[in-house]
Amino acid sequence: MKTPKPGIPVRGSKTGQPIMALLDLLGRSWAMGIIWHLYTGPNTFRGLQDYCESISPTTLNTRLKELRDCNLIERTLEGYALTEYGKELYELLEPMGNWARHRWVNSFKENNNKP
């Protein structure tokens, strides 16, 4: 699977606008989950496998490669870890946690839209 990077054609943009490359990258299974989890600290391949429960090693490996190619994570002595860029991105993602918990959930209580 081709790694989406700014400047090359990606899903949603033939010219590879950075935001579209980013949305393409993050819009793949487990990509955001991995970043979310790594913020708690570096982790090993098997550790991530356990965390993700249902991820296959094939997918985990390609996802890790993509995230490395895009400079969001790197390998350290303690396992995979977020880079500076990865941490910055996490911090942009973080507010979604509170929003999901405190705002989004309300939308399911209104007009009998049960989860």
Place this chain on the structure above:
Amino acid sequence: MKTPKPGIPVRGSKTGQPIMALLDLLGRSWAMGIIWHLYTGPNTFRGLQDYCESISPTTLNTRLKELRDCNLIERTLEGYALTEYGKELYELLEPMGNWARHRWVNSFKENNNKP
């Protein structure tokens, strides 16, 4: 495809933590792209198809259903549009645009990691 909602088992959380449900929902092809685009204003099914270029009507339709089930978009007389919740979510996504353009791209210039 099962729509991920808070409170039910989703990818990454057997108990359906809201953030995991959200990451599951957004981690599907075109989901964030649709939200990103709809912020510019309501659009029709065919309009979205054109915008997304390579999306199939099947996928577009299931994605629209999921986003509607999760209260992020709705149908209006002018076509599909973001709900209040959808707009809120967009605003959380928005900073990623600048970050991608002004920060992330730099990571590809360092250490000859060409896009």
Place this chain on the structure above:
DNA sequence: TAGCAAAGCTACTAAATTCATAGCGTCTAG
């Protein structure tokens, strides 16, 4: 120093998702 366990994968097949294309039914304008 032989054995064992953990880590980081690769290989392979099956299932699920997505794409690509064609076309149906409804509505509105001409």
Place this chain on the structure above:
DNA sequence: CTAGACGCTATGAATTTAGTAGCTTTGCTA
């Protein structure tokens, strides 16, 4: 009527992901 736009559905092929097994290396440790 007829044509075109719209919102899809149907079908089959291609791509992605899951599931399981197991190889290779490293570091104990007995």
